[in-house]
Amino acid sequence: MQNEVYSYCEEYMEKSLKHLKHEYESLRTGRATPTLLESVKVDYYGSMTPLNQCSTISVPEARLLVVQPWDKNLLSTIEKAIQAANLGLNPINDGQVIRVPIPAMTDDRRQELVKIVHQMAEEARISVRNIRREANDRIKKLEKDKDISEDNAKVAHDEIQKITDKHIENINDAQAVKEKEILDE
Secondary structure (H helix, E strand, O other): OOOHHHHHHHHHHHHHHHHHHHHHOOOOOOOHHHHHOOOEEEEOOEEEEEHHHHHHEEEEEEEEEEEEEHHHHHHHHHHHHHHHOOOOOOOOOOOOOOEEEEOOOOHHHHHHHHHHHHHHHHHHHHHHHHHHHHHHHHHHHHOOOOOOHHHHHHHHHHHHHHHHHHHHHHHHHHHHHHHHHHHOO
C-alpha cells in the first residue's frame, strides 16, 4: 500500500517537473526554438489549426526560425497569424518560406524573464508540496484504518519527504539552467 503512495508521488511530481520544463521551453529567451510558435493558430481551409500541423518549423540559426508550409497558398495566412499572435516577432515572407528572426533581448527584458522563471519554479514547488501533503494524508488514513503500523507510517512519511526533496532539487536545477540561459545570451 505504501508503494502505491510512493509511485503516486513519483508520477505526479515528475509531471509537475515536466510541465515546468515545457513552460520554460515556451519562454522567448532570444534563442530560436520551434516551441515559440506553438501557440500560433492558422486558418487552414476554414478551421483553426496549430501552425506545426500545417507546416514544418526549423531552426537553421540560433536567432532564426524558418516556417515551410506544406501548402504554398498558406504563406500569407501564416505570416498574418504569426503577427496576430503578439509574440513580438516580425515574419518575412520570401514566397517559398517564412523566416522569423528572433530579436536580441534588452537587459530589462532579461530581468523580467528571470522573475517569470522564479514564479514558474515556485508554482512547480507548490504543486510538489501539495502532492506531498496528499500522499502524507493517504498514509495517515492507512495508519488510522490500521492498514499499516505506526512505524511503517513513520518510514513512509520519511520516504515521501525524500521523494519531495529530490523533485524540489530538480526544479531548482531547471530554474538555475533557465536563468543562466536567459542571462548569458
